Amino acid sequence: MIWNLGSINIDKFYEVPHLPAAGETLAAVSYGFGLGGKGANMSVAAARGAARVSHIGAVGPEGAWTIERLLEYGVDTPHIAQLDVPTGHANIVIEQGGENNIVLFQGANIELSEAIIGAALTEASPRDFLLMQNETNGQEYAATTAQALGLRVVYAAAPFEAAAIEQLLGRIDLLVLNEVEATQLETATGQRVDALGIPDVVVTLGAKGCRWLSNTGEKRFDAYPAEAVDTTGAGDTFTGYLVAGLDRGMNMDAAIDLALKAGALMVARRGTADVIPDLKEIQDHFGS
Template sequence: MAVWNLGSINIDNVYRVSHLPAPGETLHAADYTQGLGGKGANMSVAIARAAARVTHIGAVGPAGSWTVERLLEYGVDTGHIATLGDQATGHANISVAEDGENQIVVFSGANKSITEDMVGAALSDAAAGDILVMQNETNCQKYAAKIAKALGLQVVYAAAPFDADAVAKVLPYTDLLVLNEVEAGQLMAVMKKELSELGVPSIVVTLGSEGSKWLDVSAGSETHMPAIPVTTVDTTGAGDTFTGYLVAGLDRGMPMLQALALATQAGALMVTRQGTADVIPDLKDIEDARLA
């Protein structure tokens, strides 16, 4: 089968700092790097490195051509990424502290200028049983989800960054919802419902150092997947890596618990590395690391 990712593409400006700045505080960075990022791009790279076929649906500005080339190098189908001459490529300024925690400011740029025609043209090549994955860093999510359901695709929605209006519009079309513990709390507060009452048949909540939990709402069951203990260097992109590997595993026909175990290994290895899309592990990395 195949995965279609309506997702952001960002240029990541990463600053290494001693600690995350407090309000009004000025810090001198010890190091600076620039690389490929954005939740969408991170997930596409993770899906490709997990040995699944993925087509990215997105947009960049003229200065972002190198990000498209980088995605292609990593095995992502870039045929449905548009270059918009009147838009800046999305970018993120990321501060990473010595303890691995991060602080991120994002400018959406071209990511929020995707048209319904772009989405429709891409999904016209999709087949029943394929997977559509989305995040909240682009526009057209509801349109894409509606088209995907009509075509018989499974819709996986990573509800980050959290936006109550965006989530409410996409939930009726969602087959698998992925969110972290904070986002889960925000969603329940806004919807005034428990997760099991949202009408989504399958929900995965990541719990940081506690692992993750899978709510099989259709079966009325909840399963905890423990985390793998590692030394954290940088948490940036770890959630996207987890989601990408989860989606790839499901696309390759794995049962949910097997896909979750693979995603947990990928996420654990990712936090031991500095960077975002450019350092997402592949299957051989995971096998060599022998995480358990």
């Protein structure tokens, strides 16, 4: 079982000829909206990876449809609070090559109480997973509670903030971050990421695959070929599938391989949570 303390956003997408420069006004070629937020993306990915996942989060009055959408995608939703503050949202600008920039409004995602988080985790069992990202409040409380209950803590270090990771050192079992974030963390701490006392660290490398660092050494994995049209949500898809694989009893090698396959399909699609591939699509595309 995966308990995901994560953000829920309403994503708004604007396709543009190129990413705008400072002071530039640029007409969008197309517009769309859908379910997003790193937390929601990872919950959907984990559910589509055949894991049972319960989302811990919050939305505002206009965000009730996001809860319904998560439920449709197989995510348990009893621990999503409806608060009297706006739902988080993200304005996502995507250029034709698939690169993007994002303006994020946190809203209800940072209004979670310890009571909401604690009520969810009291239902967890030892060896369950607690998955978190840096888009909600309550991370230290959740990690401390999860550790006391015997859960395995996975932290996806985005949006990156070195202090948020340092605050959780000693409580993280698996850290997932990208190459730039890994460099920033090493600069901030003065230590290599594999010297921080975290049992497993996965560093994603985009089109170059990923690195897995553990107390047994380092192993590299190549990415699967893909024609990227939109990289939004690809890292979240990777992480959700990685934790789903581990929760289903896969070893790290197999879980990483599954996550890379999911990421390769995801970058070929436009959108976020609504277009994350399911396990059957991955099996059909790559073979069982």
